[in-house]
Amino acid sequence: MYKYNEFDEAFLAERNAQFRAQVERRIDGSLTEDEFKPLRLMNGVYLQLHAYMLRVAIPYGTLNPHQMRTLALLAEKWDKGYGHFTTRQNIQYNWPKLRDIPEMLDALGEAGLHAIQTSGNTIRNTTADHFAGAAADELTDPRPYAELIRQWSTDHPEFQFLGRKFKIAITGSPNDRAVTKAHDVGLRMVERDGEIGFEVVVGGGLGRTPLVGKVLREFLPQADLLPYLEAILSVYNVLGRRDNKYKARIKITVQENGIDTIRAKVEEAFLALRGQFDGTDQALLAEIKEHFKAPEFRSGSTEAFDAAYANDPVFRAWADTNLAEHRAEGHAIATISIKAHGQTPGDATAEQMRVMADLAEQYAYGELRISHQQNVILPHVHKNDLPAIHAALKANGLATANIGLISDIIACPGMDYCALATARSIPVAQEIATRFDELKMEHDIGHLQIKISGCINACGHHHVAHIGILGLDRAGVENYQITLGGDATETAAIGTRTGPGFAYDEIVPAVERIVEVYMAQRESAEETFLETYRRIGMEPFKAALYPEAQKKVA
Amino acid sequence: MARAFTPKVITANDLLEGDVIYFTADNGWTRNLSEAELITDEAEAQLRLIEAEKQNIRIVGAYLADAKAGPNGPEPTHFREEFRRTGPSNYFHGKQEAQANV
Numbered sequence: 187m188y189k190y191n192e193f194d195e196a197f198l199a200e201r202n203a204q205f206r207a208q209v210e211r212r213i214d215g216s217l218t219e220d221e222f223k224p225l226r227l228m229n230g231v232y233l234q235l236h237a238y239m240l241r242v243a244i245p246y247g248t249l250n251p252h253q254m255r256t257l258a259l260l261a262e263k264w265d266k267g268y269g270h271f272t273t274r275q276n277i278q279y280n281w282p283k284l285r286d287i288p289e290m291l292d293a294l295g296e297a298g299l300h301a302i303q304t305s306g307n308t309i310r311n312t313t314a315d316h317f318a319g320a321a322a323d324e325l326t327d328p329r330p331y332a333e334l335i336r337q338w339s340t341d342h343p344e345f346q347f348l349g350r351k352f353k354i355a356i357t358g359s360p361n362d363r364a365v366t367k368a369h370d371v372g373l374r375m376v377e378r379d380g381e382i383g384f385e386v387v388v389g390g391g392l393g394r395t396p397l398v399g400k401v402l403r404e405f406l407p408q409a410d411l412l413p414y415l416e417a418i419l420s421v422y423n424v425l426g427r428r429d430n431k432y433k434a435r436i437k438i439t440v441q442e443n444g445i446d447t448i449r450a451k452v453e454e455a456f457l458a459l460r461g462q463f464d465g466t467d468q469a470l471l472a473e474i475k476e477h478f479k480a481p482e483f484r485s486g487s488t489e490a491f492d493a494a495y496a497n498d499p500v501f502r503a504w505a506d507t508n509l510a511e512h513r514a515e516g517h518a519i520a521t522i523s524i525k526a527h528g529q530t531p532g533d534a535t536a537e538q539m540r541v542m543a544d545l546a547e548q549y550a551y552g553e554l555r556i557s558h559q560q561n562v563i564l565p566h567v568h569k570n571d572l573p574a575i576h577a578a579l580k581a582n583g584l585a586t587a588n589i590g591l592i593s594d595i596i597a598c599p600g601m602d603y604c605a606l607a608t609a610r611s612i613p614v615a616q617e618i619a620t621r622f623d624e625l626k627m628e629h630d631i632g633h634l635q636i637k638i639s640g641c642i643n644a645c646g647h648h649h650v651a652h653i654g655i656l657g658l659d660r661a662g663v664e665n666y667q668i669t670l671g672g673d674a675t676e677t678a679a680i681g682t683r684t685g686p687g688f689a690y691d692e693i694v695p696a697v698e699r700i701v702e703v704y705m706a707q708r709e710s711a712e713e714t715f716l717e718t719y720r721r722i723g724m725e726p727f728k729a730a731l732y733p734e735a736q737k738k739v740a
Numbered sequence: 741m742a743r744a745f746t747p748k749v750i751t752a753n754d755l756l757e758g759d760v761i762y763f764t765a766d767n768g769w770t771r772n773l774s775e776a777e778l779i780t781d782e783a784e785a786q787l788r789l790i791e792a793e794k795q796n797i798r799i800v801g802a803y804l805a806d807a808k809a810g811p812n813g814p815e816p817t818h819f820r821e822e823f824r825r826t827g828p829s830n831y832f833h834g835k836q837e838a839q840a841n842v
Contacts, residue, residue, distance in 0.1 A: 602828035
């Protein structure tokens with residue numbers, strides 16, 4: 187894992203000292219809120235409904251145990267004992283006091299973490315496949331490139347005042363677990379003639395105008411990554427609209443100018459910029475790669491795993507849903523669900539964070555990951571250690587066997603915290619999970635992703651959910667629109683609206699009716715919800731959701 | 741025709757604590773909506789907002805929020821203001837927690 191060098195440490199310490207002074211100047215009245223707001227946002231400090239919120243970046247979702255313990259310390263010392271992991275591999279603290287935030291940032295800095303560019307019209311935290319470096323299906327670990335992008339984009343003087351925020355995602359696997367097609371720039375590592383490079387996708391995004399990204403360059407050699415990204419950003423910085431916030435993202439720039447025009451301009455800028463990169467970035471990349479060398483995977487029997495799998499049905503259920511295939515023999519990737527039925531998706535207590543840090547240290551080669559699906563991952567685990575890990579998780583409310591199932595819901599904070607929200611999303615997620623747990627149906631239902639956003643900005647990724655839920659304010663009452671058939675993977679698709687929305691107390695029964703249609707119509711238990719939807723289309727679901735409308739037609 | 745004016749309170753967040761506060765008739769701030777000044781005249785509301793914003797050194801983001809008169813003082817008319825005066829629904833945190841500890 188990447189370790190800060192002297193330059194990184196000095197840069198961060200100086201930046202934190204600057205922000206501490208800015209906070210002091212706001213408090214003593216030297217800065218107005220209008221002057222202070224952009225400064226606090228650049229450092230991840232929002233003001234939400236009930237309190238300030240501090241958003242901390244977890245670069246490419248990777249943490250070591252010390253960093254996880256630092257996140258626990260912040261939760262306990264300066265917040266209310268928990269943190270909220272988000273869909274952009276960040277963690278948010280919902281209750282900090284303004285005077286405490288510089289202290290929190292200093293504590294983070296000591297662990298090699300920061301909140302820089304987690305807000306504002308800048309290049310945000312680059313997200314990555316949460317199985318990076320571990321997945322069996324991966325070409326190569328994308329995280330060194332993500333770290334290179336982090337260093338290049340942090341405080342980049344040309345890109346501190348973009349027209350709008352800019353999000354990059356990267357994956358090294360053909361199976362896209364990083365939603366790369368719904369980002370401003372998505373990077374997918376691909377192989378051509380034995381050489382690994384990037385497929386560059388641009389102009390994806392959710393929000394008010396959901397769009398699947400378009401391929402800008404089919405194959406970009408690895409060494410050209412930074413000059414090419416700089417070319418994209420510079421073209422966007424000039425062409426992107428600044429007259430209308432809702433038309434300012436690069437997806438609109440691409441839509442309005444056409445992908446071919448954008449491509450021509452990017453290639454032209456790239457040719458001009460490439461010469462400015464004298465190889466320093468490649469030297470730096472080589473250095474970064476040293477930090478991401480795979481651990482020495484141990485060998486040994488998997489007897490204990492096999493015995494537990496055969497004899498313990500609770501362990502078996504967990505293993506069946508929460509484990510993924512690892513590239514090293516005898517190993518597995520273990521996802522820890524922080525979505526216990528009825529709990530807030532993505533929330534972990536300080537105590538739970540410490541338990542996960544201890545497990546990572548003891549069994550998982552000292553690595554943890556945070557997924558955009560708001561779960562925690564032990565990326566490298568020898569299978570024989572899984573029974574002990576499972577027992578420890580169970581003792582701490584962390585052994586929920588629901589990864590990829592209907593209760594593994596993505597939910598944004600919604601109107602319980604967020605100042606932009608138009609409706610709540612957390613309690614909707616809690617109630618859906620509780621309901622399907624009561625029905626004891628979720629393992630039978632199988633792979634089904636529900637994603638909930640509390641406003642049109644779509645932090646909850648509802649557009650790319652199998653069942654998407656969008657909370658709106660309709661004449662002063664919470665109202666929820668449903669979309670079906672969205673897809674967040676390499677076959678990315680935007681979901682289709684079912685029709686009129688549902689009231690707060692109607693949304694759980696509506697989801698239940700959708701699931702009933704699927705269960706009745708699927709050809710076999712192997713046909714997933716998405717496959718059934720693609721085969722039978724929207725009509726059967728509409729008929730179940732709006733029986734009155736159907737009667738009128740008849 | 742312009743929509744009829746509905747009663748308002750002035751609300752903001754406290755600079756240091758970040759929590760929800762309401763402007764009172766004596767130009768102070770309270771953490772309880774029921775103690776806020778309910779403003780029923782449109783022109784008066786704008787003047788009171790200017791008065792509140794004079795205190796921008798210790799508050800953030802003052803605005804006029806719809807409210808109605810209740811038996812114990814102003815009450816919210818929209819669910820957003822109901823959440824702001826109560827706290828989140830997933831934990832007993834925020835104002836509901838503070839009030840329980842009184």
